[in-house]
Amino acid sequence: AQSVTQLGSHVSVSEGALVLLRCNYSSSVPPYLFWYVQYPNQGLQLLLKYTTGATLVKGINGFEAEFKKSETSFHLTKPSAHMSDAAEYFCAVTLFSNTGNQFYFGTGTSLTVIP
Amino acid sequence: DVKVTQSSRYLVKRTGEKVFLECVQDMDHENMFWYRQDPGLGLRLIYFSYDVKMKEKGDIPEGYSVSREKKERFSLILESASTNQTSMYLCATKGDLTNQPQHFGDGTRLSIL
Numbered sequence: 001a002q003s004v005t006q007l008g009s010h011v012s013v014s015e016g017a018l019v020l021l022r023c024n025y026s027s028s029v030p031p032y033l034f035w036y037v038q039y040p041n042q043g044l045q046l047l048l049k050y051t052t053g054a055t056l057v058k059g060i061n062g063f064e065a066e067f068k069k070s071e072t073s074f075h076l077t078k079p080s081a082h083m084s085d086a087a088e089y090f091c092a093v094t095l096f097s098n099t100g101n102q103f104y105f106g107t108g109t110s111l112t113v114i115p
Numbered sequence: 116d117v118k119v120t121q122s123s124r125y126l127v128k129r130t131g132e133k134v135f136l137e138c139v140q141d142m143d144h145e146n147m148f149w150y151r152q153d154p155g156l157g158l159r160l161i162y163f164s165y166d167v168k169m170k171e172k173g174d175i176p177e178g179y180s181v182s183r184e185k186k187e188r189f190s191l192i193l194e195s196a197s198t199n200q201t202s203m204y205l206c207a208t209k210g211d212l213t214n215q216p217q218h219f220g221d222g223t224r225l226s227i228l
Binding site: 009032034036041042043044045046049051052090092094095103105106107108 | 119121124148155156157158205207209213214216217218219220221222224
């Protein structure tokens with residue numbers, strides 16, 4: 001089975017604190033991994049992606065994520081939270097199989113930033 | 116930059132109406148998708164299309180149909196709208212390479228009264 005799990009549907013952090021949003025995947029083949037952000041009443045915007053190469057990936061707005069194959073994880077971090085980071089975050093994985101590309105989303109993590 | 120345009124940001128319709136949601140992309144992408152998003156359920160795939168006139172059912176196709184007559188346009192049709200179809204609808208596009216991300220429109224918030 002191939003899937004994406006986001007641990008914690010709601011995460012709250014204080015402004016200036018570390019942001020850590022967790023994502024684990026299950027796959028029997030090498031995945032391509034993505035993080036998206038969704039602000040209220042908007043579509044999903046790509047934050048960053050891992051395809052090949054360096055396992056630490058930097059994205060927009062100061063976010064980064066590290067692909068850890070041994071842990072099947074792709075956690076999203078930001079050293080210092082801003083109020084503007086409050087949003088919904090989605091982890092996604094795409095795989096190539098004999099039936100074509102398969103794209104899977106996690107159920108999302110809502111980030112609240114406390115002043 | 117990829118631009119994915121959904122025809123309406125907000126839409127209110129009545130039960131039993133036939134509803135059309137339109138999505139247009141400017142990147143010549145082969146793949147287009149329709150999702151609905153509900154609190155606590157994440158994104159659920161309704162239909163996708165990998166070429167003109169081609170379509171595949173997603174996880175929740177019941178009560179919906181789609182049309183793709185031109186590469187840049189993918190329409191979602193609610194044949195007879197019901198209140199349980201009140202939701203946020205998101206259109207996305209993607210190129211053919213496996214490592215390419217999906218690109219999303221701003222969504223249509225549809226209310227069925």
